[in-house]
Amino acid sequence: MSTTSSHPSVISMINQDHSKFKSLWKEYNGPNMNGEMKQKLAWALIREIAMHSSAEEEVMYPEVRKRLGDEAADHLLGMEGHQKLKDLLYEVNNMTIEKNGEAAFTAKLDEAMKVLMHHIDDEEGKFWPRFEALPGVDADLLSHLGSKFESAKAHAVTRPHPWAPNKPPLNVVANMATAPLDGLADMWRFAGNPPQV
Ligand SMILES: [Fe+2]
Structure with missing residues (x-):
């Protein structure tokens, strides 16, 4: 019997982030x-998406790779998913409304959000139902992964890093090294108080 069975399922936590x-x-x-x-x-949104993606890559996608195979994991990580999203959010992150104008900033963010919406549909409509239907995937496992997902978010990067490794174990090492630097860079952005959204 797992000791973490009272924790919410990783899938409900991920989907809750999607709604946010x-x-x-x-x-x-x-x-x-x-x-x-x-x-x-926009800065709050970029921060939330970076943390969410990092935790998914650390906790959920290795499980997807193990149980649904390389094709599924590579699809979620690739140019229809996280990689494309990071590339675009990296560009948005280097722009500001003041410097680039609201129209250009919003157009680039809109491009990123379209990729995100497609990716959310992929996960919620295709990959999670397949994952949950697998033999060996039960409430205990989903709950255990939920607790790991929560811990992973706590040490996650808070900015997009398109060139950082996205698979274990190197992504974990890169996150550990980069997250504090992101935290410093966030200080001026959020005046020391990262948003609670
Ligand atoms: Fe994702």
């Missing part, structure tokens, strides 16, 4: 948002 991304993006495009508010929201 969707609502932040809706808020970004909503009424009464000025440039400064959009910039802050």
Whole structure:
């Protein structure tokens, strides 16, 4: 009997993050948002997506690789998934509304969000149902992975790093080395208070 069985399933945690991304993006495009508010929201969104992706790569995708195979894991990590998303978010992260103008900034972020929405549909519509239906995948395993996912987010990078390794064990080492630097870089962005979104 697992001691972590009371922890929420990794899949419900991942999907909860997805809902958060969707609502932040809706808020970004909503009424009464000025440039400064959009910039802050975009930074929060980039931070949340970076942490989520890093934890998925550490905890969930190795399980996908082990149980659903290389093709599934490589698809989720590749140019229809995380790699493309990181490339685009890296570009967004190097832009600001003040420097590049709101239209150009939003267009680039929109490009990234389209990739993210496609990736979310892939995970929720295709890969998670397949994963959950596998023999050996039960509530205990999903709960155990949920607890690992939560810990992984706590030491995750908070910015996109398209050139960093995305598979264990090197991604874990790279995250450990990079996350504190991201934290320092975030200090000025969030005035020492990373957003709780
Ligand atoms: Fe993902």
